[in-house]
Amino acid sequence: MKYTLITGASAGIGKSTAFKFAKEGHNLILAARREELLNSIKNELISRYGIEAIVKSVDLSENSEVTNFYEEVKQYEIDVFINNAAFGDFNKVWDIDVEKAGKMIDLNVRALTTLSLLYVQDYKDKDATLINISSRAGYSIYQNVVTYCATKFYVSAFTEGIAQNLRDGGYRMRAKLLAPGQVHSEFVKSAVKDTDVEEFEWNDAHTSDEMAEYAYELYKSDQVVSKREQNGIKMMLQGPVFKYF
Numbered sequence: 717m718k719y720t721l722i723t724g725a726s727a728g729i730g731k732s733t734a735f736k737f738a739k740e741g742h743n744l745i746l747a748a749r750r751e752e753l754l755n756s757i758k759n760e761l762i763s764r765y766g767i768e769a770i771v772k773s774v775d776l777s778e779n780s781e782v783t784n785f786y787e788e789v790k791q792y793e794i795d796v797f798i799n800n801a802a803f804g805d806f807n808k809v810w811d812i813d814v815e816k817a818g819k820m821i822d823l824n825v826r827a828l829t830t831l832s833l834l835y836v837q838d839y840k841d842k843d844a845t846l847i848n849i850s851s852r853a854g855y856s857i858y859q860n861v862v863t864y865c866a867t868k869f870y871v872s873a874f875t876e877g878i879a880q881n882l883r884d885g886g887y888r889m890r891a892k893l894l895a896p897g898q899v900h901s902e903f904v905k906s907a908v909k910d911t912d913v914e915e916f917e918w919n920d921a922h923t924s925d926e927m928a929e930y931a932y933e934l935y936k937s938d939q940v941v942s943k944r945e946q947n948g949i950k951m952m953l954q955g956p957v958f959k960y961f
C-alpha cells in the first residue's frame with residue numbers, strides 16, 4: 717500500500733493538501749505536533765474518502781525527533797513526501813529573538829534537509845515525488861521577514877538542485893517546489909508570536925484549499941516549480957528558476 721506523507725498536516729496548507737490528496741485516492745501519513753487535531757482530521761478523511769491514514773505526532777524542530785520519525789515511517793511505501801511544516805517571524809533584524817531564529821532554521825531548513833536527503837537516498841530509483849514547500853519569499857527578500865526569507869531561499873535552492881540532480885542522473889524520482897504568496901492559515905499568528913507586531917489578515921491571499929489544488933496540479937505536472945508571481949494572484953508552473961551549472 718502506498719502513502720503520501722505530509723508534514724504540518726494539522727492546519728493550513730498541509731491540512732488542505734491532505735484533503736485534496738485523499739480525495740484523489742491517496743492514503744496518508746499525517747505529521748505535526750498536535751496529535752488530537754491530527755486524529756480528528758484522520759477520522760474525517762477516512763469517513764469521507766475511505767482511504768487509509770496514519771497519524772505521527774512529532775516536533776520536527778527537534779533534530780533527534782526528525783531522525784526517529786523517518787525511521788518510524790520508513791516501514792511504509794511513501795510515493796509522495798511533502799515537506800510543508802514551517803513557521804515565519806515578522807520582525808526587524810535588531811528585534812529578532814535569536815532563539816526563535818534558531819528554531820526556525822531547525823524546522824524550516826534542518827528538518828527539511830534531513831527528511832529530503834533520507835527520502836531521496838531511499839527512493840531515487842522509484843516512481844516517487846518529493847514536494848518541498850517554499851514561498852515567494854524564497855525568491856524575494858521582504859522587509860522585516862529576512863530570517864524566514866533566508867530559510868525559504870535555502871528551500872528553493874536545495875529543492876531545485878535536487879530536482880536537477882535527479883534529472884541529470886536519469887533517476888526516476890522527481891523533486892518539486894511549491895512557492896505560494898500569501899495564504900490564509902495559522903501562519904501569521906505564529907509569525908507574530910513573541911514580537912510587537914499585531915496579528916493581521918493578508919490581502920490578496922489564496923485560501924489553503926486553493927493552494928492544495930495548486931499543490932496537486934504541480935504533483936501531476938512535468939514542471940519543477942509552481943510559484944506565485946510578484947504582480948499576480950495566479951500560481952505559474954515553470955521549470956527551475958535558479959541557474960544551474
Ligand SMILES: NC(=O)c1ccc[n+]([C@@H]2O[C@H](COP(=O)([O-])OP(=O)(O)OC[C@H]3O[C@@H](n4cnc5c(N)ncnc54)[C@H](OP(=O)(O)O)[C@@H]3O)[C@@H](O)[C@H]2O)c1
Pocket residue numbers: 723724725726727728729730747748749750751774775776777778799800801802803804823849850851852895896897898899900901902903904906924
Ligand atoms: N501562509 C502563507 O502565507 C504562506 C506563504 C508562503 C509559504 N507558506 C509556507 O507554507 C507552509 C505551510 O504554512 P501554513 O501557511 O499552512 O502555516 P500554518 O497554518 O501555521 O501550518 C503550519 C503547520 O506546520 C506544523 N508545525 C509547525 N511547527 C512544527 C514543528 N515544530 N513540528 C512539526 N510540525 C510543525 C503545524 O502543526 P502543529 O502546530 O500541530 O505542529 C501546522 O500543521 C510553510 O512551509 C510556509 O512557510 C505559507
